[in-house]
Amino acid sequence: MVSSRGQVRAYDHGGGVRSLRVPIPDNPLGFTLVYVVDTDRGPVLVDTGWDDPGAWDVLVDGLAACGAGGVGEVYGVVITHHHPDHHGLSGKVREASGAWVAMHAADASIVRRTRETRPEHWYTYMANKLTAAGAPEEHVAPLRTARRALPGFAPALPDREIVPGELLDLPGRRLRAIWTPGHTPGHVCLHLEEEHPGGLPGHGRLFSGDHVLPEITPHIGLYEDPDDATVTDPLGDYLDSLERVGRLAPAEVLPAHQHPFTDAPARVRDLLTHHEDRLTGLLALLSTPLTPWQLAERMEWNRPWAQIPYGSRNIAVSEAEAHLRRLVKLGRAEAVTGSEPVTYVAA
Structure with a gap:
């Protein structure tokens, strides 16, 4: 479906599922694929896109253009994970429609913490963390005086909890939540347990969020909590979650970025090989x-x-630490006793 501006607003995937390309400002990913699922009570959205006026206009126009009855008719919003390019517009959708917003408890906890954390507390935590990781002072210094709130620091609180393994409240549809931690602690994929409308072989369709993408690998960093010193293993969580999705063998994967694809088991094998090669x-x-x-x-x-830009370097260091934690847990690397900042070496 094409608007009068010549920009694609919606794509019909068949079987009462459409997608809208909601732009992400100043981001190489370009857009979030927001899925519109028809139900007996009205449309349900899978993710909503970045909280930006232009993105909101695209979402509203797209809902009207695809025959969903407009944003005011939305019955519910299912969030794959808390990141602002997925959860950002949830609050506005709820205000416009009265829709419920559902999220896994682990990511809902992050949303609550984010809303309660003062920006200066977050910046201090990040400065200390980067210093401990060996970042040079010229990189850390700007964080010591920063006070500006970051995007996504006032995300909408969800109304409902997504419980893994249970069917969600989509009247007339069968959408089951699959817990897939790694990219975030509460990331979920959503399995539409219905025959593929095009007759493709496999088990239904999978809304994969950022867990499995067709051509790129999602960021796997540390689960940041300024007040929790728990040592997590997000890469290990991610690899376990990948294998769970591979065994599911959906007929088609509907990801949150890039484009839909088939043969999920093959893509899972590629991702597992990628991370093993990287380790x-x-x-x-x-x-x-x-x-x-x-x-x-x-x-x-x-x-x-x-x-690599400043902010992206912080993300890269977090990913390096996630891989180090995995290597240490596997006994393949170890911290050097007495080093400051801490260094690691192959075991």
């Missing part, structure tokens, strides 16, 4: 002791380290 490559780098920052500088990214 092996990191062990070679750890032939000499390195801090997480030094490891991130040497890892392979989509551009040279010198060209």
Whole structure:
């Protein structure tokens, strides 16, 4: 379906499922695919997109254009995970329609914490964390004086909890939640347990959020909580979750970015191989002791380290730490006793 501006507003996937390309401002991903699922009580959205006036206009126009009856008719919003390009517009949709908003308890906890955390507390935590990771002072210094609130610091509180394994409240449809932690602690995929409208072989369709994407790998960083020192293993969680999705073998995957695809088991194998190869490559780098920052500088990214923007470097260091935690848990790497900041070396 095409609007008068010549921009794609909606795509019909058949079987009462459509998608809207809701733009993400100043982001190479370009857009979030917001899915519109018809139910006996009105449309239900899977994710909503970034909280931005232009994104809101696209969402509202798209809902009207695709025959969903407009944003005021939305019955519910199911959030795959709390990130602002997925959850950002949930509050506005609820205000416009009275729709409920559902999210897994682990991510709902992050939303509550985010709303209650003062920006200066978050910046102090990040400065200390990066210092401990070996970041140079010139990188850390701006965080010590920053006070501006970051995007997504006032996300909408969900009304309902998504319980893994249970069917969601979509009258006339069978949508079951699959807990897939890794990208976030409460990330869920949503299994539409209905025959594929095009007759493709497999078990229904899977709204995969950011868990499984067709051409890129999702960020796997640390679960950030300024007031919790629990040592998590998000990469281990992610790899376990991938295998769960591979065994599900859906006929088609409907991801939150890029485009739909088939053969989920093959894509899962590719992702598992990618992370195993990356862990092996990191062990070679750890032939000499390195801090997480030094490891991130040497890892392979989509551009040279010198060209990676400031904020993206923070994300890269978090991903390096997630991989280090996995290697330590597997006994393949260890912290060097007495090092400050802490360095790691292959075991």
